[in-house]
Amino acid sequence: MKIDALKTLGFIAALIMLQQLIAFGNNNFRHLQEQSSIIESNDIDPSALFYMESRLALSAEKTVRKLINE
Amino acid sequence: MVNWTEDTTAILLGFVIILLALAAFLLAPYSRVDSSLLSAQASSDFSVAAWSADNDTGNAVTAFLSDTVNGARPARWSVSPLSAFSTHFFISTLFFFIALCVLFTAGMVLMKKPTAVFVSGFIFIFALGILAYLLANQTEFRSMGLGYALWAILLGLVITNIFGIPEFVRPALQPELYIKTGLVLLGAEVLFGKVMAIGLPGIFVAWIVTPVVLISTFWFGQKVLKIGSKTLNITISADMSVCGVSAAIATAAACKATKEELTTAVGLSMIFTSIMMVALPAFINAVGMPEVLGGAWIGGTIDATGAVVAAGAFLGDTALNVAATIKMIQNILIGVLAFGVAVYWASKVEKDAGQTVGASEIWLRFPKFVLGFLGASILFSLLYESLNPNTAIVLVENGLLDFTSDMRGWLFCLAFASIGLSGNFRQLKSQFHGGKPLILYVCGQTLNLSLTLLMAWLMFYKVFPEITNSL
Numbered sequence: 001m002k003i004d005a006l007k008t009l010g011f012i013a014a015l016i017m018l019q020q021l022i023a024f025g026n027n028n029f030r031h032l033q034e035q036s037s038i039i040e041s042n043d044i045d046p047s048a049l050f051y052m053e054s055r056l057a058l059s060a061e062k063t064v065r066k067l068i069n070e
Numbered sequence: 071m072v073n074w075t076e077d078t079t080a081i082l083l084g085f086v087i088i089l090l091a092l093a094a095f096l097l098a099p100y101s102r103v104d105s106s107l108l109s110a111q112a113s114s115d116f117s118v119a120a121w122s123a124d125n126d127t128g129n130a131v132t133a134f135l136s137d138t139v140n141g142a143r144p145a146r147w148s149v150s151p152l153s154a155f156s157t158h159f160f161i162s163t164l165f166f167f168i169a170l171c172v173l174f175t176a177g178m179v180l181m182k183k184p185t186a187v188f189v190s191g192f193i194f195i196f197a198l199g200i201l202a203y204l205l206a207n208q209t210e211f212r213s214m215g216l217g218y219a220l221w222a223i224l225l226g227l228v229i230t231n232i233f234g235i236p237e238f239v240r241p242a243l244q245p246e247l248y249i250k251t252g253l254v255l256l257g258a259e260v261l262f263g264k265v266m267a268i269g270l271p272g273i274f275v276a277w278i279v280t281p282v283v284l285i286s287t288f289w290f291g292q293k294v295l296k297i298g299s300k301t302l303n304i305t306i307s308a309d310m311s312v313c314g315v316s317a318a319i320a321t322a323a324a325c326k327a328t329k330e331e332l333t334t335a336v337g338l339s340m341i342f343t344s345i346m347m348v349a350l351p352a353f354i355n356a357v358g359m360p361e362v363l364g365g366a367w368i369g370g371t372i373d374a375t376g377a378v379v380a381a382g383a384f385l386g387d388t389a390l391n392v393a394a395t396i397k398m399i400q401n402i403l404i405g406v407l408a409f410g411v412a413v414y415w416a417s418k419v420e421k422d423a424g425q426t427v428g429a430s431e432i433w434l435r436f437p438k439f440v441l442g443f444l445g446a447s448i449l450f451s452l453l454y455e456s457l458n459p460n461t462a463i464v465l466v467e468n469g470l471l472d473f474t475s476d477m478r479g480w481l482f483c484l485a486f487a488s489i490g491l492s493g494n495f496r497q498l499k500s501q502f503h504g505g506k507p508l509i510l511y512v513c514g515q516t517l518n519l520s521l522t523l524l525m526a527w528l529m530f531y532k533v534f535p536e537i538t539n540s541l
Contacts, residue, residue, distance in 0.1 A: 036213035
């Protein structure tokens with residue numbers, strides 16, 4: 001494995017550009033802005049693209065179950 | 071004498087983690103917590119959430135285990151990645167690495183594979199996993215749902231295809247072992263009992279539409295698009311119709327799909343989940359669709375639970391609750407799906423023309439890890455139902471399953487780092503030949519969107535309107 005400085009810098013630069021692009025979208029588009037704020041305020045783990053029982057999902061399930069049983 | 075293959079080793083390692091978690095999170099504190107809960111719940115204003123907040127249900131061992139698994143992930147950061155690291159992180163990482171390394175080295179011993187070379191390679195893969203979690207916890211990447219799985223694959227692919235993979239890493243590239251161990255842990259989270267308590271409309275929406283879409287999409291891929299690889303076809307179909315990446319992983323392992331096929335299915339799922347997470351609530355709001363219908367639609371069509379909750383939250387609390395519930399009912403299908411695909415592949419797809427496949431042959435070809443997955447699911451479902459409901463919530467849902475799901479996240483992360491490291495851009499590109507996987511995903515998802523909307527409207531507004539009114 002050879003560490004190529006130019007390629008490494010290129011990869012890091014691509015990551016920074018992607019991050020800046022998302023930041024621009026979050027600041028300028030209402031839907032993206034709302035999505036970011038909901039994710040932050042509800043502490044949703046959006047990286048959980050796997051099947052995952054987040055606490056929020058569990059509490060949602062309990063609420064529905066309770067309402068149906070009433 | 072047990073033949074220690076990847077499947078049997080994964081079952082053993084998965085159950086070692088499960089038994090450890092059972093002993094620490096359930097058996098040790100059980101009598102203390104259960105008796106305390108029994109006396110507390112006699113009070114009229116009892117709330118399990120408030121009780122949990124006021125009472126410490128854990129002990130030194132559970133605190134250490136949870137701290138170690140959680141602490142080994144870099145914290146959230148915005149500008150400087152250095153702010154994600156702390157002394158606690160380094161200590162937790164050291165303990166967690168040693169534990170995982172011992173576990174998988176034991177697995178390598180059982181499978182009669184070299185262990186000394188495994189350890190050095192494992193250090194590299196573990197470090198890549200940490201890097202993947204670091205990128206996933208960056209504020210902007212996090213807000214777009216660019217998760218650790220994506221980063222693990224991407225970093226692995228970049229290292230292999232641009233810099234070249236270090237030779238010492240190869241012995242630790244065991245994606246199947248990591249994935250299957252993670253899937254056994256996933257089984258513990260699939261609790262059958264829940265579905266009985268949730269109600270009929272959601273069951274109809276999730277359990278009728280999902281198999282119809284899965285089978286139709288597979289048929290469409292084979293008969294219309296003529297996709298050469300049946301394993302790629304079923305992996306994408308399951309990924310799109312059931313619950314995203316986890317369904318893709320379980321199906322790919324059950325039908326023995328290649329690493330490139332799994333990567334293709336996972337990549338498609340991630341891209342479309344990110345798009346639908348924003349587009350679907352925007353569309354629902356624009357056309358003024360009722361909250362319950364919108365929530366049911368989101369829950370039945372968006373792939374991942376986290377994304378479903380995020381999208382449901384755009385519409386309001388009722389929509390969020392309905393969406394999350396339908397997604398959970400759908401998630402239970404994952405075990406049935408893995409079992410069904412494994413049996414179908416062993417008995418139909420892998421046999422030669424004209425050959426009759428007997429039960430012993432099916433057993434021989436059957437991916438045994440599916441039994442570990444189902445066994446964990448049945449064990450935990452029975453356990454959950456046998457406990458006092460509040461004790462089950464406090465000790466199993468909030469303690470034990472939190473720990474196993476964190477462990478599973480790590481195992482999938484290691485698996486995707488290994489897949490990326492052993493992947494090849496050229497082979498990956500060949501999967502997209504003619505754009506067929508993309509067409510399959512788009513057509514299948516269109517069918518999924520239409521059928522789910524129709525079924526949700528029928529169930530929530532025509533067949534069970536009283537339940538809708540009560541929400």
